[in-house]
Amino acid sequence: MRVTDIHADLTDPQREAVTHTEGPLLVLAAAGSGKTRVITRRIAHLVGMGVPPWSICALTFTNKAAGEMRERVESILVGDGGDERRVRGLTVMTFHALSARLLRRFAEVSGIAGLKPDYTIYDSADQTATVKRVLKSLDLSTKNWPPGSVKASISKAKNDLMDADAFAAHAMDFATKQVARIYAGYEQSLRRANAIDFDDLLLMTAKLLRDNAEVRRHCQERWQYLMIDEYQDTNHAQFLIASLLAGEGEPGGVGPNICVVGDPDQAIYSWRGADISNILEFEDRYPKAKVIALGENFRSTEPILHAADILIKKNTSRKDKPLFTKRPGGRKPEVVLCRDERHEAELVADWFQKHAEDGIPWRDMAVFYRTNALSRVIEDALRSNTIPYTIARGTAFYEREEVKHALAYLRVVANQADDVSLGRIINMPTRGIGKTTLIRVADEAASRRCPVYEVMCNINDVGGLSARAISAIQKFTAMMSQWTGAGTFLGASVPTSLHELVERVVRESGLERHFDARAATSGLASDAERLDNLAELVSSAKDFEDEFDVTADPAADLPDFDLDDSPFDIEDGTSADEPPPPPLLAMLRAYLESVALVADADTVDPDNGAVTLMTLHAAKGLEFPAVAMIGLEQGMLPHSRAADSQADLEEERRLAFVGITRAMRDLVMTSARYRTIRGITERMIPSQFIDELGSGAISFSDQAGGDDYGRDNWDERQTNRSTTTTPVSRVRPGSTAASLPVGCTVRHPQFGVGTVLSIQSGVNARAQVKFKQVGIKTLILEYARLTRVDE
């Protein structure tokens, strides 16, 4: 079959992107333009051309995206009963997963930060705990130095490849200098615990590749073809990793075979250090890069796309690019003004119900919101309407108290230097190792500059402890030794499989008994659930174990790969020697790593018959026939934290754009007049994005019930308001005189629909409007939220 035939179902630009394999390539893929399709096809095309699969690397941001990509490539190349060797050794994974593997493999030999391969990946809670400990040791108060913001500063620094020294060198004012001290202490804690955080994964990998020519050469030689998805969301460290993996290509040539795919209009992670200029300046980095724009949308109906396009055009710092569909027809997006969040939730539930009656399955529907807190009311409404739903919150399970405890035990089993995890479990369930004992042991560890666990193993050397405390500690270390075979992972007492280890840890640690007793005394269903969760953890370990044996995990090949001695034979594709089954420790490491790197978006499972609830961020890359976006209010979307800067506002707009462009056929956006946030009811202003969409692109309906509700409850709400509450968000620029010609029809949130009689322009532009219900009113345009209703 000729190349043109294979790709007959692609558009011209898509085909060009698929077949342009040599040299740097930038694919500017608009929303819904078949981006994933192009990448998967491109991989298949490369393999079809004879490029060995193990020399291809595709990097994504979520495990889910990586999984889907791999699946699709496999179905193209292998299909039913095809040759599995055509995808052998293909690398498709997230930046973080690749980094974790590279560090596991190379960090120790390269001496990066003294990292040993059994390192622990600290999650956000562990980071906070570490920051708090450092604050305490520096005698700083958490009041003046909120751990959350300190953590954010450190994270930001790391994303810019700034280590503690560099940060200190840049610190000018007192506050920054203090943060620099905390940063230094934080780093020291992590290193001592043989732990790294999410940011370190990228930072250290970037450094590893930058500073170690040998490792860099290895990687560059292995991966001849590099592909990166969602390139607009790469941060500086990721940019460097990509750049170093790609290399410079042949001297005097066009450049390396690096293909990046992205859409500047969907850049929504700048708060995580993503640098949009990485994609905007790709052509500067690789002057001979080929650029291909994919503008045709295959996902949404024309009116939805039109609305999305109108909105995104309001962004000023943006390169305009076409976004179009050839398919006509479809309904306009609806915008509904609701009374409050409960009304909103009911409306959404009704809307879904109506779609269900039209034969649309639940799995085709989704609710998007700006902040996770908004999901609660929607959940209530869906539950009471017996609509099945799932929430995309992959990390939730692993954040459960009981699960965190069990995982902490496992982490200490894998890495005994992990003081944070040890601290979590040392007296959980209570085993008589109290505060004073703990402080004594921790002091000793600090003065000896060694891990706490090491001190505990030689507890007789530590003075000033009661006999009871000593025996409790010895009992604890004896228990750990049972599981690890005193660190050797050999011997009769050591579990033979991962799930057996997890099971024994849950049982022998006393966690199971503890939660069992708690459930018995409290009688709470939530406590009984904890036991189920522990059982669930065991079965998740079992699942992982089963997967681990059969999965063609490309990273598993990494420790073996060596170009001169490749485990693969190109001719017959057989593996030179089958790697031995991974020992328990390797399995445990891999398991803990997979657990640490799950993301919310990873659990989106469209196969189950349920409505999906998720944040707008998690929605990126997905599509649903029917979408409800809730909370379109000033302060929610755009979020109040984005109010002060134009750049932040534009990112919020992109977020709204991402949400709108997920919808294939039907889209409803809701705005509540009142919203209760952590017990306080506030009056809300509809999102400026609604105004920006304009009445032409949407169909608007006010279901908030006129002014009755507002009036009757307004005064009451005002008086009930505590003095600390900030009033309604700042007034945003209202309609301008220019946009409201005399005679046009307008809508006022309180007074309803009316006709403009006259306009006085000037500083305080006013309009006389004759309303159908309340008669003639004079309104100051800046404050009156008039929307034009064309008809």
Add this chain to the structure above:
DNA sequence: CACAGGGAAATTTTT
């Protein structure tokens, strides 16, 4: 040393 109860604080988005 363990736990209960009260009071104060906190809330964006995520690998």
Add this chain to the structure above:
DNA sequence: TTTCCCTGTG
């Protein structure tokens, strides 16, 4: 409203 931290009592 929920979560966390501290203090006082058993």
